[in-house]
Amino acid sequence: MAAKTDDSGPVLPASIESAWGLRERPPKGPRPGMSVPAIVDAAVRVADADGLAAVSMSRVAKELGAATMALYRYVGSKDELLMLMVDTGYGPSPGPPAPEDDWRAGLTRWAWAEHEVLRQRSWLLHVPISGPPITPQQLGWMEDGLRCLDGTTLGEGEKMSVLLLITGYVRNEATLTSQIAEGSRAAGVDPSEMMPAYGRLVARLIDPARFPALHRVLSAGVLYQDDDPDDEFVFGLDRILDGVEALIQRRAG
Amino acid sequence: MAAKTDDSGPVLPASIESAWGLRERPPKGPRPGMSVPAIVDAAVRVADADGLAAVSMSRVAKELGAATMALYRYVGSKDELLMLMVDTGYGPSPGPPAPEDDWRAGLTRWAWAEHEVLRQRSWLLHVPISGPPITPQQLGWMEDGLRCLDGTTLGEGEKMSVLLLITGYVRNEATLTSQIAEGSRAAGVDPSEMMPAYGRLVARLIDPARFPALHRVLSAGVLYQDDDPDDEFVFGLDRILDGVEALIQRRAG
DNA sequence: CTAGTTCTGCGTATGGTCTACGCATAACAG
DNA sequence: CTGTTATGCGTAGACCATACGCAGAACTAG
Numbered sequence A, B: 001m002a003a004k005t006d007d008s009g010p011v012l013p014a015s016i017e018s019a020w021g022l023r024e025r026p027p028k029g030p031r032p033g034m035s036v037p038a039i040v041d042a043a044v045r046v047a048d049a050d051g052l053a054a055v056s057m058s059r060v061a062k063e064l065g066a067a068t069m070a071l072y073r074y075v076g077s078k079d080e081l082l083m084l085m086v087d088t089g090y091g092p093s094p095g096p097p098a099p100e101d102d103w104r105a106g107l108t109r110w111a112w113a114e115h116e117v118l119r120q121r122s123w124l125l126h127v128p129i130s131g132p133p134i135t136p137q138q139l140g141w142m143e144d145g146l147r148c149l150d151g152t153t154l155g156e157g158e159k160m161s162v163l164l165l166i167t168g169y170v171r172n173e174a175t176l177t178s179q180i181a182e183g184s185r186a187a188g189v190d191p192s193e194m195m196p197a198y199g200r201l202v203a204r205l206i207d208p209a210r211f212p213a214l215h216r217v218l219s220a221g222v223l224y225q226d227d228d229p230d231d232e233f234v235f236g237l238d239r240i241l242d243g244v245e246a247l248i249q250r251r252a253g
Numbered sequence C: 001c002t003a004g005t006t007c008t009g010c011g012t013a014t015g016g017t018c019t020a021c022g023c024a025t026a027a028c029a030g
Numbered sequence D: 001c002t003g004t005t006a007t008g009c010g011t012a013g014a015c016c017a018t019a020c021g022c023a024g025a026a027c028t029a030g
Helices: A014-020 A036-050 A057-064 A068-073 A079-089 A103-120 A122-126 A136-148 A154-185 A189-207 A211-218 A229-252 B014-019 B038-049 B057-064 B068-073 B078-090 B103-120 B121-126 B136-148 B156-187 B191-207 B214-219 B231-251
Strands: none
Touching: A014 A036, A036 A057, A036 A079, A036 A189, A036 B103, A036 B121, A057 A068, A057 A079, A057 B214, A079 A103, A079 A136, A103 A122, A103 A154, A103 A229, A122 A154, A136 B191, A136 B214, A154 A189, A154 A229, A154 B156, A154 B214, A189 A211, A211 B136, A211 B156, A229 B156, A229 B191, A229 B231, B014 B038, B014 B078, B038 B057, B038 B078, B057 B068, B057 B078, B078 B103, B078 B121, B078 B136, B103 B121, B103 B136, B103 B156, B103 B231, B121 B156, B136 B156, B156 B191, B156 B231, B191 B214
């Protein structure tokens, strides 16, 4: 007999489907000794402690007192595990915007929430993302962001684009600051000395005649000071939100 | 006797220094059979053909008809090779803005130039960047971007922040579109069918009561259509430049 | 109660990665 | 000619993901 056809196109990995609460366990066979959430939690624990590079299948298995190959009964591949790690690593979305917030306050809060997550779990930035979000909590974040733009003059497509713009900005900013942190740790330099050292290095390398504008920036001492990363974050975010505001005004006519 | 002290702080890898034209070859010993540029070119060729994942030391060596370990006489590590690959992969910077361009036209051109490079060499996005740019051509790009903002009311630090904002945006946008391309190739789906398939998948997964805003986006058909990626790129870029413009106006006022 | 089915846990093995180390040799300086 | 120094590169070690297959557990059908 013909199975009920699944016309939904792309096939979801089994572990992702179970994250959505679909697909119950078949009643046959021995009872599982582990669970997908337990594995993912262990992997997240490893990443929190020793970084994403330390997350290998054998290391995660050791964390659980299990054999390496046992994990493959629960996740189809390491990439699948990584996807699930991202989902729980981000954690639950910050929730819908407060009623008294306008769109700008809401999105600012939303951006800061992601900023905070990425500051605390910088390994999330190192996970090679392999497609648009399909896990429950990731879509939860998206939902909360969209709600901030409810009641604006923007079209649905524009709302999506704005969210993409902001989340991309947050990720990018977090990547840069985490690189400075990791670089200073690798070089054994004090983090506050990292940017000044970089400035001196560039000053030594460049020829002022070939790089006049860059030379001017260096002369202004921009790279030498160790400014508050939060200020830098706020600067870019405000620029983007200004741009969004201009669009909203224009749409309002 | 005391060597001439190098008070410049961080030590540059040897291969990077030679990319700046410093450090000439010592006259002793057998003549080298290869050169750093030849190795980097071969690595770039491999990445262009088969992606960054195909770039292993042995594969690059095979490309050159050399033994794997021979490469380590020229580059200190694979990471160093990757850094040099990024430098030549981006290629020479697009050049200073045309005299008739105002800052906005100049930055637009600048952003499109990077966009174009990343579209053609999407492996650049997969290179884990490990710090601020220190190679000649990378700093050349920075120089050209800074020149676009010459004559504006912005401070030197603000110019730098604006550049970071834009280059981050371009990278992010390129990452998203290349993920769609790679995802569709991996799934054997036509690229134009990728976003519609994603839309159907999300529609199947979410509960409209839990995800009302997302559901509304889907109902509007936003994810189903396969819109021109360039339009999406222009949208975000214009938002950011609007934000920069607002700042310039404010500083001028 | 028994036989069949299906699932779990996991040992083994393959083929890939980067790179530390050390040796033979080639080219130069004095 | 001798000593110094650099190169080319073979060997080997320490990882990695994962394909495959087997033993046994837990359920269902008869």
